[in-house]
Amino acid sequence: MSSRMISEEPSKVGRHRLYSNEQRKDRxxxxxxxxxxxxxxxxxxxELAVEKNEKTIxxxxxxxxxxxxxAEVAEQRCAQxxxxxxxxxxxxxxxxxENERVAQNKTPDTSSASYVSVTSLDQPQDIFAAKWLEEMNHNAIGEFIKVGVFL
Incomplete structure (x- = not known):
């Protein structure tokens, strides 16, 4: 019996190879x-996604x-x-x-109409008011007029 076992080749256990070694290397x-x-x-x-994202950034x-x-320009304009x-x-x-003063006098003086003086305004932000008053104190043809404030 023992001689019989030795002469027989052991059976192959595991996967059966469908491809040769060369075919396996090619695959x-x-x-x-x-x-x-x-x-x-x-x-x-x-890489394309990175480039796109960098461009978006x-x-x-x-x-x-x-x-x-x-925003800075808008803030400056707001301050102005x-x-x-x-x-x-x-x-x-x-x-x-001035209207109150004139109303208390009850006699508006049309010959010497008063206007608001800019010299009493002491703050630098009153430059706009000075320009506005200057425009108000000139008529359409550029002559200086006194704008009176009456009730």
Whole structure:
């Protein structure tokens, strides 16, 4: 019995090979080549996405800078308008005070109509009010007139 066992070849255990070693090497080479092509394509896709995102970032940065500049200009304009409003409020108060004074006298003097003087305004923001008064104290042909405030 023992001689019989020795002479018999042991049976092959595991997978049965369908391809020869050369065929297997060829299939592995093809699979590796296909993998490299897929990997390069994926890398190119990622690089394009990175370039697109970098361009978007640059566009957003430039838009942000433009918006910051616009905001600064708007803030400056707002400050100018605030000072103009303050100047015009002072002029309005002065005109109302003049109207009150004239109303108390009950006799408006049309021959020597009074106008609000800018010299009493002492703050630099009253430049706008001075320009407005100067425009108001000239008629359409450029002659100086006194603007009276009557009730």
């Amino acid at each position: 592995n080479r093809e699979a590796q080549a296909a993998f490299r092509v897929r990997r390069n394509k994926y890398t190119e896709t990622l 640059e566009d957003l940065k430039s838009a942000n800078e433009r918006n910051i500049q616009r 308008l605030d000072s103009q409003v303050a100047s015009l409020e002072k002029l309005l108060q002065a005109a109302l005070a």
